Amino acid sequence: MEKLAVIALGGNALLRDSQSGTIEEQEQNTFDTLENIIFLIEEGFNLVITHGNGPQVGNIVMRNDAGEQLYGIPHMPLDICVADSQGGIGYMIERMLLNVLKKHNINRNVLTLMTMVEVNPDDPAFSNPGKRIGKTFTEQEKETLQKDKGWTFKAETKSKGGYRRVVPSPAPRKIMNWEVIEKNARNGTIIIAVGGGGVPVYTDENGDIRASEAVIDKDLASAMLATQIKADRFYILTDVPFVYANYDTQEQKVLEFLNYSDTKKYLDEQAFGEGTMAPKIKAALQFIESGGKMSIITESTKLADKSYGTKITMEYDDADLHKYDFKKE
Amino acid sequence: MEKLAVIALGGNALLRDSQSGTIEEQEQNTFDTLENIIFLIEEGFNLVITHGNGPQVGNIVMRNDAGEQLYGIPHMPLDICVADSQGGIGYMIERMLLNVLKKHNINRNVLTLMTMVEVNPDDPAFSNPGKRIGKTFTEQEKETLQKDKGWTFKAETKSKGGYRRVVPSPAPRKIMNWEVIEKNARNGTIIIAVGGGGVPVYTDENGDIRASEAVIDKDLASAMLATQIKADRFYILTDVPFVYANYDTQEQKVLEFLNYSDTKKYLDEQAFGEGTMAPKIKAALQFIESGGKMSIITESTKLADKSYGTKITMEYDDADLHKYDFKKE
Numbered sequence: 001m002e003k004l005a006v007i008a009l010g011g012n013a014l015l016r017d018s019q020s021g022t023i024e025e026q027e028q029n030t031f032d033t034l035e036n037i038i039f040l041i042e043e044g045f046n047l048v049i050t051h052g053n054g055p056q057v058g059n060i061v062m063r064n065d066a067g068e069q070l071y072g073i074p075h076m077p078l079d080i081c082v083a084d085s086q087g088g089i090g091y092m093i094e095r096m097l098l099n100v101l102k103k104h105n106i107n108r109n110v111l112t113l114m115t116m117v118e119v120n121p122d123d124p125a126f127s128n129p130g131k132r133i134g135k136t137f138t139e140q141e142k143e144t145l146q147k148d149k150g151w152t153f154k155a156e157t158k159s160k161g162g163y164r165r166v167v168p169s170p171a172p173r174k175i176m177n178w179e180v181i182e183k184n185a186r187n188g189t190i191i192i193a194v195g196g197g198g199v200p201v202y203t204d205e206n207g208d209i210r211a212s213e214a215v216i217d218k219d220l221a222s223a224m225l226a227t228q229i230k231a232d233r234f235y236i237l238t239d240v241p242f243v244y245a246n247y248d249t250q251e252q253k254v255l256e257f258l259n260y261s262d263t264k265k266y267l268d269e270q271a272f273g274e275g276t277m278a279p280k281i282k283a284a285l286q287f288i289e290s291g292g293k294m295s296i297i298t299e300s301t302k303l304a305d306k307s308y309g310t311k312i313t314m315e316y317d318d319a320d321l322h323k324y325d326f327k328k329e
Numbered sequence: 330m331e332k333l334a335v336i337a338l339g340g341n342a343l344l345r346d347s348q349s350g351t352i353e354e355q356e357q358n359t360f361d362t363l364e365n366i367i368f369l370i371e372e373g374f375n376l377v378i379t380h381g382n383g384p385q386v387g388n389i390v391m392r393n394d395a396g397e398q399l400y401g402i403p404h405m406p407l408d409i410c411v412a413d414s415q416g417g418i419g420y421m422i423e424r425m426l427l428n429v430l431k432k433h434n435i436n437r438n439v440l441t442l443m444t445m446v447e448v449n450p451d452d453p454a455f456s457n458p459g460k461r462i463g464k465t466f467t468e469q470e471k472e473t474l475q476k477d478k479g480w481t482f483k484a485e486t487k488s489k490g491g492y493r494r495v496v497p498s499p500a501p502r503k504i505m506n507w508e509v510i511e512k513n514a515r516n517g518t519i520i521i522a523v524g525g526g527g528v529p530v531y532t533d534e535n536g537d538i539r540a541s542e543a544v545i546d547k548d549l550a551s552a553m554l555a556t557q558i559k560a561d562r563f564y565i566l567t568d569v570p571f572v573y574a575n576y577d578t579q580e581q582k583v584l585e586f587l588n589y590s591d592t593k594k595y596l597d598e599q600a601f602g603e604g605t606m607a608p609k610i611k612a613a614l615q616f617i618e619s620g621g622k623m624s625i626i627t628e629s630t631k632l633a634d635k636s637y638g639t640k641i642t643m644e645y646d647d648a649d650l651h652k653y654d655f656k657k658e
Contacts, residue, residue, distance in 0.1 A: 022403045060413070063389075063396035070395040071464065073388045074351045080417045084389070087416020088409045091443050091528055099537045111509055112443035114420050114521075135400060180440055180518065189509065192443075199420055208428045 002046050004185060005233040006226035007037060008219055008283075009051040012239040013300035014089065021055060023092075030096045033237065036303035038104050046185050048229065050222040051093060053085040053196030057215070058134035060084050061165075078167060079199050079211035086114055086195035093192050109189040116176045117198030117221050119212055123170035130154075131169035131215045136162035168214040170200060172221040175228055182229035197221040219283035227290040234287040236280050237300040243281065243310040245271040258312045260288050284312050293318065331375050333514060334562040335555035336366060337548055337612075338380040341568040342629035343418065350384060352421075359425045362566065365632035367433050375514050377558065379551040380422060382414040382525030386544065387463035389413050390494075407496060408528050408540035415443055415524035422521050438518040445505045446527030446550050448541055452499035459483075460498035460544045465491035497543040499529060501550040504557055511558035526550040548612035556619040563616040565609050566629040572610065572639040574600040587641045589617055613641050622647065 013033040019025045040047060064075035076084070090112035097110050129152045137145065142153045142163040153163040175181070175194060185191045197216030201209050219236055226234040245253045245266050255266075263285055272278040284295030298309030342362040348354045369376060393404035405413070419441035426439050458481045466474065471482045471492040482492040504510070504523060514520045526545030530538050548565055555563040574582045574595050584595075592614055601607040613624030627638030 020403055023406055023409060059396065059402045060392075062400050062402055063392035066395035066399040066402075067388065067392035070399060071391050073391055073395075073464075074349055076417065077352055080352060080421065083420035084413040084417040087419070087443060087524075088405065088413040090416070091412035091445070092409065094443060095445065095530065095538050095540070102536055102538075109506065109509055111506060114416060114423060114441035114443075116420070116424065135402075177438065177440060180438055180513070184509070184513075195416075201424065207431055209424050211424070 002044055002186065002188075003233070004048070004182075004229065004231045005040055005045045005235060006048045006050065006222055006229070006231045007040075007235040007303075008222035008237060009033060009049065009093070009300065010218075010236070010238040011052045011054045013237045014051065014092075015055050016239075021059065027092060027096060030093055031100060033300040033303075034093070034097050034100045035103075036301055038100065038106070039304045041106055041108070045233075046188060046190075048181060048185050048191045048193060048225065048231070049093060049097075050194040050218060050225065051089055051192070051196070052218045053082065053089055054133070056089055057081055057085040057196055061134050077211065078213045078215070079201070082196050082199050082215065083114060086199070090114075090192050090195050097190065097192075110192065111184060111189050112192040113177065113181065115194045115198045116201045116209070117172045117194065117216055117224075118174040118176065119170040119200045119202055119214065119216065120173060121202040121204075121212065123168070125168040125170040125214070129166040129168045131167050131217075132164040133167055133215060134165050136160070136164055138162060169217055170212070170214050172198065172216050172224045175221065175225045176201075178225060178228040181225065185229065194218065194221050194225050217279055217283070219280050220286065223283040223286045223290075223295075226287050226292060230291075231287075232293050234284065234292055234295045235303065236284060236295065236297045237303060238280065238297060239299060241299040241302045241308040243272070243277060243297050247273060247277070255310050257316060258310060259316045259318075260285065260312070260314045263312055281312075288312060288314055331373055331515065331517075332562070333377070333511075333558065333560045334369055334374045334564060335377045335379065335551055335558070335560045336369075336564040336632075337551035337566060338362060338378060338422070338629065339565070339567045340381045340383045342566050343380065343421075344384050345568075350388065356421060356425060359422055360429060362629040362632075363422070363426050363429045364432075365630055367429065367435070368633045370435055370437070374562075375517060375519075377510060377514050377520045377522060377554065377560070378422060378426075379523040379547060379554065380418055380521070380525070381547045382411065382418055383462070385418055386410055386414040386525055390463050406540065407542045407544070408530070411525050411528045411544065412443060415528070419443075419521050419524050426519065426521075439521065440513060440518050441521040442506065442510065444523045444527045445530045445538070446501045446523065446545055446553075447503040447505065448499040448529045448531055448543065448545065449502055450531040450533075450541065452497070454497040454499040454543070456497075458495040458497045460496050460546070461493040462496055462544060463494050465489070465493055467491060498546055499541070499543050501527065501545050501553045504550065504554045505530075507554060507557040510554065514558065523547070523550050523554050546608055546612070548609050549615065552612040552615045552619075552624075555616050555621060559620075560616075561622050563613065563621055563624045564632065565613060565624065565626045566632060567609065567626060568628060570628040570631045570637040572601070572606060572626050576602060576606070584639050586645060587639060588645045588647075589614065589641070589643045592641055610641075617641060617643055 067073040197218035200212040295312045302308035396402040526547035529541040624641045631637035
């Protein structure tokens with residue numbers, strides 16, 4: 001059986017903070033990121049690619065709002081907006097990947113799947129929305145939108161200023177169609193799935209599948225998929241080449257290799273940024289504690305350089321520290 | 330080998346002209362339409378479902394325009410808008426279908442795929458845009474948009490009034506990933522694909538796959554898929570239970586059974602509405618002349634009643650006229 005890797009592309013892999021979000025920028029970022037996964041194919045990995053949708057779904061929600069205001073077009077609920085973003089981003093990744101593969105003379109099918117993810121309708125997240133989406137509003141805009149649309153907001157940090165809409169971010173319970181994803185991936189097709197953490201759904205008391213107005217953390221959903229399809233490696237691509245403990249403090253420490261218990265300890269000590277790195281660490285640990293061999297957190301354009309990246313394994317001995325050469329696989 | 334059917338859902342199967350386009354309307358229409366395909370599963374068919382995106386992609390394009398005007402969010406090109414619509418509509422069909430299947434105690438996987446479709450960049454359609462998308466504009470709005478965005482417009486009929494944006498509608502040449510679609514469909518998974526006729530792409534002189542600013546006719550793309558995967562039947566669901574020759578004239582004639590040559594003759598005599606039924610007839614004939622056994626054009630909520638629907642076969646003898654019971658399959 002060939003090896004299988006799940007690669008979660010962060011927002012940064014597709015669209016950088018400093019950019020305005022044009023399609024040309026997104027296509028170039030995506031191409032550059034995807035060039036870094038070629039080495040995995042050359043090393044014999046089958047691949048499943050997942051991706052975030054933060055900036056894109058925020059834009060889609062705002063466009064729905066603007067379309068209703070300017071032209072009276074009914075706005076779509078959040079689940080449709082997430083599904084729209086899976087379509088647009090998934091297609092862009094698929095096309096860029098086919099071009100990257102062609103450049104490297106690699107012949108593989110690429111398949112983009114819409115993905116629903118089951119959540120618990122009683123998840124505590126539904127009474128405590130925490131996931132920021134869309135643009136930043138002034139206090140006055142916020143007041144109007146709260147009244148008109150019933151949206152919930154949270155203040156940004158003092159330095160950033162303003163308010164952003166927050167929606168619930170329930171935990172993923174099951175990636176739908178994971179069997180089909182695994183089967184096709186193990187046949188050599190590169191699968192793009194679980195975009196934006198998947199469209200959140202739940203089963204009601206009649207057994208019907210219903211939409212949920214929420215956004216699932218894409219790293220947690222990707223970790224769950226990696227576990228369900230028994231992947232060997234789980235990559236989380238972000239905007240830093242290493243994880244740091246106590247970033248930007250006197251005790252800042254770069255972390256290249258981590259075992260499970262030390263990572264858990266750092267996490268309990270809140271050594272990772274709560275809204276930024278901590279969720280990625282939790283996703284990485286979830287994969288390891290469910291039997292996955294290694295989670296790697298690194299920068300999207302550094303993936304192909306093995307001297308970068310924080311590698312998390314159950315025991316330190318599980319990783320060959322100097323060569324990043326995992327003979328046990 | 331089990332029988333295989335391709336079912337192309339028209340705009341009407343998802344959203345009716347008289348409706349404003351809310352998600353609740355779309356979900357109910359979709360559910361009602363999908364209940365009508367259950368009999369095919371019970372008769373032993375594997376299924377591929379395709380769908381239009383006329384009203385939806387028009388709305389997405391308008392929302393992009395409104396988002397740029399109101400909030401300065403960069404607008405996405407047409408290929409991304411089509412891909413967005415594949416995501417949102419595909420997800421909605423997938424979820425509704427799972428609920429319909431559950432209601433009928435049928436256990437099948439359902440898989441929604443993003444689909445790119447190759448077109449010829451030198452297709453004459455690119456110099457003669459003819460496909461209407463999006464809302465109707467006044468003459469003044471049209472003038473402004475022509476100047477600001479370089480869009481092309483066509484006048485609506487006198488009774489409707491106003492102008493609509495037109496984009497090129499090139500002929501489909503190849504459905505990408507048709508092998509994967511066939512393989513998974515023949516394994517019993519119900520596939521949703523080729524949404525909105527697929528995202529049009531072409532291969533440039535360097536071998537790179539590039540996006541095309543166009544919309545492919547979804548019936549022609551569906552006929553091509555049906556041919557490529559060697560489907561037994563091709564259903565085109567629309568808003569009338571039968572095809573009429575010379576509709577709304579003194580020679581109006583309802584057509585229930587048609588052979589290839591008579592259909593071709595009617596087509597040559599322009600007996601079918603140019604912008605409405607003629608393209609569907611062409612798609613139906615394309616499937617038959619490529620070896621398909623039967624194309625059926627009918628109303629989405631009449632599909633399960635075999636006394637409705639226009640059935641097109643190569644020879645009249647190919648259809649059992651009274652029982653619609655195709656023993657040769």
